[in-house]
Amino acid sequence: MSKTPDILCIGAVLWDIIGRHDNDMERGHDRPGRITRVPGGVAMNIAMALQAYGMTPALLTAIGRDAEGDELLRSCADMGMITDHIYRPHDLPTDRYMAIEGRNGLIAAIADAHSLEQAGDAILTPMSRALQGWTGLVGLDGNLTVDLLSQIASDEAFAKADLRLAPASPGKAERLRPFLSHPTATLYVNLEEAGLLLDTTFQDSATAATALLSKGLHRALVTNGAEAASLALGNKLLTFTPPKVEVKRITGAGDTFMAAHISAEATGATPETALQNAMNATATYISGDSY
Template identity: 30%
Template sequence: MLTDREQQIVELLRRDPLMGSEALAAAIGTTRASINVHLSNLGKKGVILGRGYVLATEPGAVVIGGANMDLKARSATRATPGTSNPGEGSMAPGGVARNIAENLGRLGDRVHLVSVVGRDALGETLLSHTAAAGVRVEHVARTDDVATGTYTAVLDADGELIVAIADMTATAHLGADHLRAARDVIASADIVVVDGNLSREAFDLALDLASGRRVIFEPVSVPKAAGLRDLLDARVHGVTPNRDELAALTDLPTRTDRQVRQAAAALHQRGIELVWVRLGERGSLLSAGDGIVEIPSVPTTVEDVTGAGDSMLAAFVHVLLDGGEAIEAARFGHAAAALTIASPHTVRPDLTPRLVSATLESAAPDTAAPHPKEPA
């Protein structure tokens, strides 16, 4: 008969049989030595037969990029520029890649995060929280050279972003050695998500290491999209820009839908199969080369927009991992984004596939209904 702690360990190993004792200890809140004792007992009981023996063939994702702490300040009333505004602040783990990984972990997917954080208290908090959400963090490197990155966002009273400052110096330390150390999990992943926080050298190497895998590129911002655009080629399966990022990736105008189609076609010509363009409240356009589908957003109330795009992409990947079509995945992504926007959390702690599905089903009929393809 298994003890309660052994049951916890077994559940975590069912999600990822390659999970190390350090990650198990962080997820459960105990010591590595204690975990090793439990693993030994589980081996004696015949419950585990070796690392990766049972579940190693399950599809999983690797997310490569930024991990930092989010510092959010929200004005109590409509913000007045150039002066102090009353409000409230909060701090929680963030970073585009890390947020995507946590959302995937909460959706029940096997996921590894590849990133860099400082060897400091913020980095320790970030790793413990992320591991507890079901994310494998063995390939998050620690460095003494720089502090854990921060993302400082100022929100208006309605939760809309006014301005944000991102200190991603730690992520800039993600180099060839770190990526090569994770090459086995990258090469065995079903989907690899890479965010735009990587240096050009790291981004290029990540695409090479992920050869043969479905790679999804999240540009993150206009400057970062512009800095990496010439590296985009057939090694990338899909990109997920907004209008401005799409313009930066292609050096083409994207103000009208016609221009968006033309810009998406330019990326298809480079060998990129999927171009999923976010249009804010309107929804998104999904281009698969032979046509474009417009997908409306899921109605919601705005509590905080931070992290909506990250949950949207994670839910998209979740459906692809399960064998779903891209259109189905995009609709699921919009429902996850709506849930995040309605929450004060950057990543909802109660996120589950059932909750996302229920949100999608309860949306207006035209939100979930298929939309005809239009010529590209």
């Protein structure tokens, strides 16, 4: 690689196509608004936020050899990310994500990450040598297949890495179950995703974070929208209530939380400060401001 990465971001790198309306929306509504197309995907969102904090991420993903893929790859490189080892299949298109958002939150979304799923462990092959002995940070998202996530969870190449996991969406939360017993895994989930992982329902983030640890997880961070978020590690339980802000965007909020927490810890922040920093950064993001 041309640079040494601060973190490996493994998962979805695609185009986000987001339509936003300034007022509340319901199913079936047809409203004026703005439609944007920007680089996205969980791994990409985390990488962009980390890059904004001064860290250098390396991307491990699948990007097609089509025009959209060429443009996306240039965007990644222009932002200073390490793209040397991105897998580029000849027979698969570049993935996309489409969402509709209103003032009342996410109305609907479709994630087309089929190329990433079909690529399987081929996305790891270009980094196989660099991964030998890797003990640094790894950001991993649930857009990968169950088989590949299970493979990574038991792979000795990742046994000593500092794994940070994001489910990508509630519908993919259960894919991360193989990491509940991983010795270094930190899981970033919202309240719904925590419940899906453990096949139950939680009323607050503290109860959810504690329950995840009881199943063997190394560390859990659970968010709950505008309510308190919690971090559980060993016998320690921390909670922090986010600032109240007007919600102007939703897509990418969880990835912003995760990246802000990772970057704060990377600079030596205490657990309390890192959690507070993540909540404040997320509030800034969803209010429509920059990172």
